[in-house]
Structures are given as C-alpha cells and as structure tokens.
Amino acid sequence: MMLKTGGAAAAIAIAFMAAASSPAFAQDAVTCGTDRTIDIAEFTWPSAAVLAHIHAKVLDAGFDCNVEIVTGDTVPTTSSMVTRGSPAVAPELWTSTVQEQWDAAVSDGTTVALGDAISDGTVEGWFIPRYTQEANPEITSAETAIANPQVFADPEDSSKGRLYTCPPGWGCELATGALFEAYDMEENWNLFSPGSGGALDASIARAFTREEPILFYYWGPTAILGKFDAVALDMGEIKPEVYACNTNPDCDEPAGITAYPSSPAIVGAAAWLPEEAPAIAEYFSKVGLTNAEISELLVYGDENQADAEATAVNFLKTKEDVWTGWVPAEVADKVRASLS
Structure with a gap:
C-alpha cells in the first residue's frame, strides 16, 4: 500500500531511516527514547481496542516507555492528533473516512503513517x-x-x-x-x-x-x-x-451509489514520535497483522468473554512467533517476564 507523504513527512522518514541504519540506533533500540507520555488511542471497535492494549504492553514492559491508553475514535482522534500532537499513536486508523484531513496533515508534517495495521487490507x-x-x-x-x-x-x-x-x-x-x-x-x-x-x-x-x-x-x-x-x-x-x-456531512450533492472502499488501516502517529523515539517508530513499522490473524485473536476474546486487555495478553502469550519479530530479543524477554 502506498501512502502519501509531504516534504516534512519525507524528512522525518529520511531521518528515521538514517537513525535506524546507525550502530547507535541498535544500541538504543531497547529504550523508549522520549520522556513524553506516549498516549495510544483505544478506538471503540474490538480489533483497534485489542491492538491498543498489545502495543501499550510492549512499549511499557519492553521499551520502558510512559504509556497511557486513551479513549478515541476515527474523526476526533485524527483532529486531536493534527492540532495537539495527542494522542501520539492511533494503532488502527481507517483513513478513508478522514482522507482529506489526513493527507493534509501528512503533507504539512504534523502526522505520519508508521506502517500498516492490517497488512492485507480491510x-x-x-x-x-x-x-x-x-x-x-x-x-x-x-x-x-x-x-x-x-x-x-x-x-x-x-x-x-x-x-x-x-x-x-x-x-x-x-x-x-x-x-x-x-x-x-x-x-x-x-x-x-x-x-x-x-x-x-x-x-x-x-x-x-x-x-x-x-x-x-x-x-x-x-x-x-x-x-x-x-x-x-x-x-x-x-x-x-x-x-x-x-461521508461528508457538509457535502451538498445528493447521495450516490458506491461500494465501500477497502480503507488503508494504518498506524497513524503524531510527527513528534519518530523524531523523539525512533525505536518506537521502527517497532510500529513492523506490527502489521493479516485479517485472519486479527480475526483469530478476536474470536478468542468473544468466546472467552475477555476484554481488550485480556485478549491482548492472550495474544502475547500464545503468538510469540508473531510479535517477537517486531522487537529486539532483549525487549521480547522483558515483555515475557511481565506476563509471567
């Protein structure tokens, strides 16, 4: 999936790639890199809620970040991220419903797409x-x-x-x-x-x-x-x-017939995150899951009446073959220890 980038966003990406290729970055990869609280938006649908808790636990236990989960939804979260730089991360942002605003924010350098949340599309x-x-x-x-x-x-x-x-x-x-x-x-x-x-x-x-x-x-x-x-x-x-x-309440044209587009579901972030915490930005660039993988973890939550946090813990305990590929070995060890 190709994502639009503007000049400022491209500069962030170049700086991020340069940092990731340096020996110093590898040494610092197990630390958070910022003293700011990384607030993660927990959207109201199950997959987004579970992803928020998965990432919060990894960042907290594995990278020693200050993390807070905050209530969010597509439109208000995007607006807040653009105007206030908070929340720092929206772990499953369906951009089709906020496309114009999102593209403008990326072009202006206030937000950045760190990677795909759903790797094979929604x-x-x-x-x-x-x-x-x-x-x-x-x-x-x-x-x-x-x-x-x-x-x-x-x-x-x-x-x-x-x-x-x-x-x-x-x-x-x-x-x-x-x-x-x-x-x-x-x-x-x-x-x-x-x-x-x-x-x-x-x-x-x-x-x-x-x-x-x-x-x-x-x-x-x-x-x-x-x-x-x-x-x-x-x-x-x-x-x-x-x-x-x-999908625009201000559009004066009569409603028309169209299929729903397959929305890019991305990890959206405030631009300050990759600037201050490149290790965290690198982590989020790797966390894409397929439709089948996400549906599987959600079926567990449904059948066991587990909330988003408990479903996230089950994923971390049972799918090490998936999430350990997102992080350095030392981070994985710290996450495992936090689950025992």
Missing part, C-alpha cells in the same frame, strides 16, 4: 448469512437484496425489510445512511441503528444462532466475520468521489 460492506443466500440464490448483490425486503422482514414491522446499520458516531454510519437514501429504500425498508457495536454484534449473533435471515453492515477483520459464515454482497463499483461526499 473489508467493509453489506453481508448476509450463507444459509440465507443458499435459500435465496438470486441474492448476490445489494440490489437483489433490496428487491427482496420480505426475506429480511423487520421483526417490529413485517411490511418492510430491515437493514442493520453502523453504530452511531462511526464514519460508516454516514456512508450506510447515504446508500439507504441513494437506493431509495425508504418505502420498503427500515434502517435500524443498533445503538452500539456490542448491540450490533448481539443482533448478528442471535440471527446466526437461530439461522434467521439478516442483512447487515459490517467490516473486517472482526470476531463476527471470523466466527460466522457471512457472505459479502456485491456493492458494485467503488467511486471515491461519491464515497467522499457520502
């Missing part, structure tokens, strides 16, 4: 259970699902179908609402807001457990897509300009 769209598609083989796309509201009847209003949308406050809420409007679904469908990510998960899990039809917005990697056999519907062509307008 998944986003409308899904149905495979058993529903097998019973209704004509439903392969958003259009064919919309043409069959009776298959996905709203339990509170059986005269209409129900589309489960994105939780309130997330960028995908705007995108899904715009598509609902663009597809002229108001007459035969209800757009149902679950109220939270947990409530959306519960609705999906209940439908799959009962083998009931459900049409729902979702994204990956997630425990839900790792646990249940869901089929992504064909959403048609990706139209970046349309999607940008659909």
Whole structure:
C-alpha cells in the first residue's frame, strides 16, 4: 500500500531511516527514547481496542516507555492528533473516512503513517448469512437484496425489510445512511441503528444462532466475520468521489451509489514520535497483522468473554512467533517476564 507523504513527512522518514541504519540506533533500540507520555488511542471497535492494549504492553514492559491508553475514535482522534500532537499513536486508523484531513496533515508534517495495521487490507460492506443466500440464490448483490425486503422482514414491522446499520458516531454510519437514501429504500425498508457495536454484534449473533435471515453492515477483520459464515454482497463499483461526499456531512450533492472502499488501516502517529523515539517508530513499522490473524485473536476474546486487555495478553502469550519479530530479543524477554 502506498501512502502519501509531504516534504516534512519525507524528512522525518529520511531521518528515521538514517537513525535506524546507525550502530547507535541498535544500541538504543531497547529504550523508549522520549520522556513524553506516549498516549495510544483505544478506538471503540474490538480489533483497534485489542491492538491498543498489545502495543501499550510492549512499549511499557519492553521499551520502558510512559504509556497511557486513551479513549478515541476515527474523526476526533485524527483532529486531536493534527492540532495537539495527542494522542501520539492511533494503532488502527481507517483513513478513508478522514482522507482529506489526513493527507493534509501528512503533507504539512504534523502526522505520519508508521506502517500498516492490517497488512492485507480491510473489508467493509453489506453481508448476509450463507444459509440465507443458499435459500435465496438470486441474492448476490445489494440490489437483489433490496428487491427482496420480505426475506429480511423487520421483526417490529413485517411490511418492510430491515437493514442493520453502523453504530452511531462511526464514519460508516454516514456512508450506510447515504446508500439507504441513494437506493431509495425508504418505502420498503427500515434502517435500524443498533445503538452500539456490542448491540450490533448481539443482533448478528442471535440471527446466526437461530439461522434467521439478516442483512447487515459490517467490516473486517472482526470476531463476527471470523466466527460466522457471512457472505459479502456485491456493492458494485467503488467511486471515491461519491464515497467522499457520502461521508461528508457538509457535502451538498445528493447521495450516490458506491461500494465501500477497502480503507488503508494504518498506524497513524503524531510527527513528534519518530523524531523523539525512533525505536518506537521502527517497532510500529513492523506490527502489521493479516485479517485472519486479527480475526483469530478476536474470536478468542468473544468466546472467552475477555476484554481488550485480556485478549491482548492472550495474544502475547500464545503468538510469540508473531510479535517477537517486531522487537529486539532483549525487549521480547522483558515483555515475557511481565506476563509471567
């Protein structure tokens, strides 16, 4: 994945690479490099929350950094990082919903992309259970699902179908609402807001457990897509300009039809981090996980009712073959010791 960089950001990258190639850097790699608190944004969806805790534990125990986990979400975290340099790190930043602001900040040298959070890209769209598609083989796309509201009847209003949308406050809420409007679904469908990510998960899990039809917005990697056999519907062509307008509350154009783009999910950081703590920047350049790897760790959390911190600890204990490749041996030893 190619990420846009501006002059200041490029200078940071060059300085970082030069530091990484020097003998002094290798000697200092086991120290944090900054006395500042490295605040890590814990976003509201499970994968981002778990990644925040994984990285916080490695930085705290392995690099002796002052670390704080802070509550965050895509839009407010990006704005705060740009204007205040805090939080220092967003470990799973989906840039598609803040693309213009993010690109401008990178170009201005206030933020920097340290690497990929999800190495094989994100998944986003409308899904149905495979058993529903097998019973209704004509439903392969958003259009064919919309043409069959009776298959996905709203339990509170059986005269209409129900589309489960994105939780309130997330960028995908705007995108899904715009598509609902663009597809002229108001007459035969209800757009149902679950109220939270947990409530959306519960609705999906209940439908799959009962083998009931459900049409729902979702994204990956997630425990839900790792646990249940869901089929992504064909959403048609990706139209970046349309999607940008659909997700911009100030856009005056009418909502348009577009597929959800596969958003780059990056490790975003305030520009001061690689300047003051090059060892930490190098660490974050290596931490990308695949969809399958993240889904696997999230299934553990789901099946064991483990919170983000406990799920992170399980990952560090059971996936040493993965994370020890991110750090020097001395750092790995210190992380292991902290887990015992």
